[in-house]
Amino acid sequence: MGRSPCCCRDASVKKGPWTEEEDKTLVEYIQKRGGNVGRWRGLPKAAGLNRCGKSCRLRWTNYLRPDIKRGNFSDDEERLIITLHAGLGNKWSTIATHLEGRTDNEIKNxxxxxxxxxxxxxxxxxxTHQQLPPAEQSHDHLPEALLWAAAVASLGGLDTGALMQAQLLQQLLRTIGSNNSTTGLIANLAAANTMLNSSSSIVPNQMDYLQPDYLCNTPSFAEQHVVQQQQLTNDTSPGTSSFAAAEPADQLCNTAASYDVAPAGDWSPAQEFGGLLEPMMELPGLCSLEGDSFWEDILEESYRL
DNA sequence: AAATGACGCAACCGCTACTGT
DNA sequence: GACAGTAGCGGTTGCGTCATT
Structure with missing residues (x-):
């Protein structure tokens, strides 16, 4: 299927920034039709605009639509974008459907x-939302735990219960093993605590993973891993991997719970560690790492060591 | 004050997917 | 099933604005 000819190729069709008059014409035309545009291709002629239909659609969807939210992105929105991007990649339009009033173009920008x-x-x-190799990091002198924590934070709420438990366990093992400095200990604990405290609006709050109900209904990491391996073994057709990255965002929310396996049991390391860490300190989400005094203090201390 | 570079955003381009015939 | 027309998507570009020298 070849590319269809487009009115955009017509040299007489105006390009570039829209004028107020053009905006007004377009808005009035669409409003007159009760928001029902019909065919974009025929719109410019019908509306009296010397523009390509494509250009009109873009102008409307990205700028003139009445339900567009203007202004800076909130921390929650930023976290949500990161989370969704980790699972969906550059599917800007899909990501945009989860942010009310934001356009794909705006999110992409x-x-x-x-x-x-x-x-x-x-x-x-x-x-990839993974920690970069040290050689490619711009701050390779920073404590490893902070980088790890940042990577975790970048994942936002994407994680399944399994991922969270694995990361938490890894962090806590590091905490236990960090005997070289107070900074290391604090940073490792901070990272672990952040995993417990951070939240996202589209997935269960990570603290949910520590709730008895959740844990009783969520398979352990090992169990999930076995299930994934089994599914991969049983289903080798392309595009049907059970791995979360290939799933739509709204399905990600239910990934952990969707596994058809036995409950994890009555006890979970996360449950225990959660109780230990929760009262220890209240930390900010790491997505706001920059400009946060808590983290700045830690960083400063690490530079001195 | 002028020059230069960096940044942010709106708009464009080209491709793919979808739909109708 | 093949084809044509269209909408939508993601990558890229161009330009205005701001910050720095």
């Missing part, structure tokens, strides 16, 4: 101009 750089500074690969 915000990602490229803000979040991407932020993650890079934190030593997190914005594509």
């Amino acid at each position: 915000y990602w490229n101009t803000h979040i991407r750089k932020k993650l890079m500074r934190m030593g997190v690969d914005p594509v």
Whole structure:
């Protein structure tokens, strides 16, 4: 199927920034039709605009639509974008459906101009959401735990219960094993605590993983891993991997609970550690790492050591 | 004050997916 | 099933604005 001819190729069709008059014409035309645009291709002629239909659609969907939210992105929105991006990749339109009033273009721009750089500074690969190899990190002198914590934070609420438990366990093992400095201990504990405290609006709060109900109904990491392996073994057709990254975001929410396996049991390490860590300190979400005095203090201390 | 570079955003381009014939 | 027309998506570009030298 070849590319269809587009009116955009017509040299007489105006390009570039829209004028107020053009905006007004477009808005009035669409409002007159009760918001029902019909065919975009025929719209410019019908509305009296010397524009490509494509251009009109873009102008309407990205700028003129009445339900568009303007202004800076909130921390929650930023966290949500990171979380969704970790699971969906550059599916900007899909991501946009989860942020009321935000357009795919706006989210894409915000990602490229803000979040991407932020993650890079934190030593997190914005594509894979994994910790970058030390050589590629811009802050490879920072404590490893902070980078780990940043990577975890970048995942936001994407994690399944299994991922959370695995990360938490790893963090706590590091905590136990960190005997070289107070900073290391604090940073490791902080990272672990952040995993417990951070939250997202589209997935269960990570603290949910520590609730008895959740844990009783959520398979352990090992169990989930076995299930995933079994599913991969049984189903080798492409595109049907059980791995969360291939699933739509709204399905991610239910990933952990969707496994058809026996309950994890009455006891979980996370349950125990959660009780230990929770009263220890209240920490901010690491997505707001920059500009946060708590983290700045830790960083400063680490530089001195 | 002028020049330069960095940044952010709106808009465009080209491709793919979807739908109707 | 093949084809044509169209909408929508994601990557990229261009330009205005702001910060720095």
